[in-house]
Amino acid sequence: MMKRSSGVLMHISSLPGPYGIGSFGKEAYRFVDFLVRTRQTYWQILPLTTTSYGDSPYQSFSAFAGNPNFIDLDVLKEETWLTTCELEQFKKEVSSDPEKVDYGQLFKSRREILDKAVARFVASGGKERSDYQDFVKKESDWLMPYVYYMTVKESFSLVAFTKWPEDFRKYDHDKVVAHCEEHKEQMDYHLVTQFWFFQQWSQLKLYANEQGIKIIGDMPIYVAHDSVEMWTHSELFKVNEEGEPLMVAGTPPDNFSDDGQYWGNPIYNWDYMKATGYSWWIERMKASFKLYDMIRIDHFRGFESYWEVPYGAPSSADGHWTKGPGSELFDTLEKALGQLPIIAEDLGFMTPEVIAMREHTGYPGMKILQFAFNGDSESDDMPHNYDANTVAYVGTHDNETGRGHYEDTCSQKERDQADHYLNRQEGESPVHAYHRGIASSVSRLAIYTMQDLLNLDNRARMNEPSTIGGNWQWRMREDAITKEVEDDLLDLTLTYYRARFE
Numbered sequence: 218m219m220k221r222s223s224g225v226l227m228h229i230s231s232l233p234g235p236y237g238i239g240s241f242g243k244e245a246y247r248f249v250d251f252l253v254r255t256r257q258t259y260w261q262i263l264p265l266t267t268t269s270y271g272d273s274p275y276q277s278f279s280a281f282a283g284n285p286n287f288i289d290l291d292v293l294k295e296e297t298w299l300t301t302c303e304l305e306q307f308k309k310e311v312s313s314d315p316e317k318v319d320y321g322q323l324f325k326s327r328r329e330i331l332d333k334a335v336a337r338f339v340a341s342g343g344k345e346r347s348d349y350q351d352f353v354k355k356e357s358d359w360l361m362p363y364v365y366y367m368t369v370k371e372s373f374s375l376v377a378f379t380k381w382p383e384d385f386r387k388y389d390h391d392k393v394v395a396h397c398e399e400h401k402e403q404m405d406y407h408l409v410t411q412f413w414f415f416q417q418w419s420q421l422k423l424y425a426n427e428q429g430i431k432i433i434g435d436m437p438i439y440v441a442h443d444s445v446e447m448w449t450h451s452e453l454f455k456v457n458e459e460g461e462p463l464m465v466a467g468t469p470p471d472n473f474s475d476d477g478q479y480w481g482n483p484i485y486n487w488d489y490m491k492a493t494g495y496s497w498w499i500e501r502m503k504a505s506f507k508l509y510d511m512i513r514i515d516h517f518r519g520f521e522s523y524w525e526v527p528y529g530a531p532s533s534a535d536g537h538w539t540k541g542p543g544s545e546l547f548d549t550l551e552k553a554l555g556q557l558p559i560i561a562e563d564l565g566f567m568t569p570e571v572i573a574m575r576e577h578t579g580y581p582g583m584k585i586l587q588f589a590f591n592g593d594s595e596s597d598d599m600p601h602n603y604d605a606n607t608v609a610y611v612g613t614h615d616n617e618t619g620r621g622h623y624e625d626t627c628s629q630k631e632r633d634q635a636d637h638y639l640n641r642q643e644g645e646s647p648v649h650a651y652h653r654g655i656a657s658s659v660s661r662l663a664i665y666t667m668q669d670l671l672n673l674d675n676r677a678r679m680n681e682p683s684t685i686g687g688n689w690q691w692r693m694r695e696d697a698i699t700k701e702v703e704d705d706l707l708d709l710t711l712t713y714y715r716a717r718f719e
Contacts, residue, residue, distance in 0.1 A: 241417040
């Protein structure tokens with residue numbers, strides 16, 4: 218059971234630094250130090266997996282591989298794989314706006330500089346190092362298929378595997394290996410960058426843990442259509458003979474969208490997964506707990522029932538609800554791996570069956586303060602209605618910032634209700650009052666987004682669901698965390714008895 222505590226949601230990509238995107242470099246270590254000084258217990262991040270079209274960490278080429286964008290280039294310079302001159306030139310190419318990630322520029326420039334580093338590593342005999350060989354051997358079950366997938370993908374202009382030449386659309390090990398042998402530089406790139414990614418993340422996580430900070434990771438429920446899992450293990454999904462999905466994921470129409478949300482992720486073949494003892498999920502969970510101390514599972518309700526849409530349907534409104542594996546999956550996981558520290562993202566359309574599944578697992582659910590105020594009546598999202606076994610947020614990466622919500626979305630009646638309920642004081646910012654609301658609640662864990670701690674408006678919003686472009690870009694300025702910001706967070710933490718005990 219979690220102790221009363223708090224933490225901060227801040228994705229790696231949003232950390233400051235000179236190389237266009239946050240990384241596992243010194244700014245990440247400085248952020249851990251900030252959490253320590255303010256007596257936090259948790260650092261919550263978004264998925265660390267690769268990103269593809271749309272730049273979303275929830276649409277990855279692999280459920281296991283790490284994002285090479287997060288590799289710290291300064292460490293590569295210290296190890297002589299890069300030169301000072303190369304890094305200075307790279308800075309000029311990618312750092313035009315310190316508060317935004319330019320993914321288009323990174324896609325080109327970061328690959329070029331990492332190619333140089335990998336080439337030097339290989340030329341120096343780096344592939345003969347015992348730590349590298351141990352990594353490749355230990356992670357080969359997911360690593361080699363991923364390397365093959367990305368190598369073949371790059372040889373066919375990065376298009377989705379369903380558009381590759383017919384001989385390669387279905388995974389044939391011997392044929393794929395022979396093809397990849399002709400593209401050894403690309404294979405080396407993906408092998409070595411994965412080695413660096415996991416090496417650097419392990420060191421950062423170790424540092425955080427040694428300072429008493431635990432990492433909350435994020436696991437998307439689904440994998441992407443354009444992914445190594447769909448290519449190598451299509452039997453895990455509802456697909457036709459050509460490997461195309463029969464059904465894809467989405468959400469039904471609701472108050473926010475008449476058509477619902479058409480996600481497009483392939484739907485799992487739960488009958489097959491059950492017949493194989495949910496072995497793929499066991500391996501996925503095992504790998505995830507090497508990376509994180511606790512995991513938030515995205516779209517938890519989808520394990521009870523999920524909205525599936527015929528592939529190619531004009532909108533998600535053409536879908537229907539289908540039963541998922543329910544508690545049986547989590548019972549199987551815990552039997553194989555022991556009790557799991559999981560947060561259930563139980564937002565959205567809840568039913569008694571979903572609530573019963575969450576309560577059966579014992580996993581804490583989530584509460585979002587932005588949903589609390591409707592202008593006149595009580596709601597379940599008001600802090601006095603929270604249960605202790607919950608994680609309280611003002612908002613998540615999918616919501617507006619707290620300030621943005623108050624200023625741009627709330628009606629005057631809703632603002633008045635929030636101010637009165639939270640006893641907002643004269644001169645106090647709305648978001649600080651929001652923070653008092655979740656900090657003082659009975660929820661065992663309160664998580665503040667970094668944007669809200671900095672009192673930023675919606676220009677700092679991380680993601681707007683159902684839109685492509687302009688998302689996942691926000692970065693914190695290097696000088697953003699002032700003494701006032703630290704003091705406010707420390708005061709919240711001490712006042713409401715959420716401080717990590719030494």
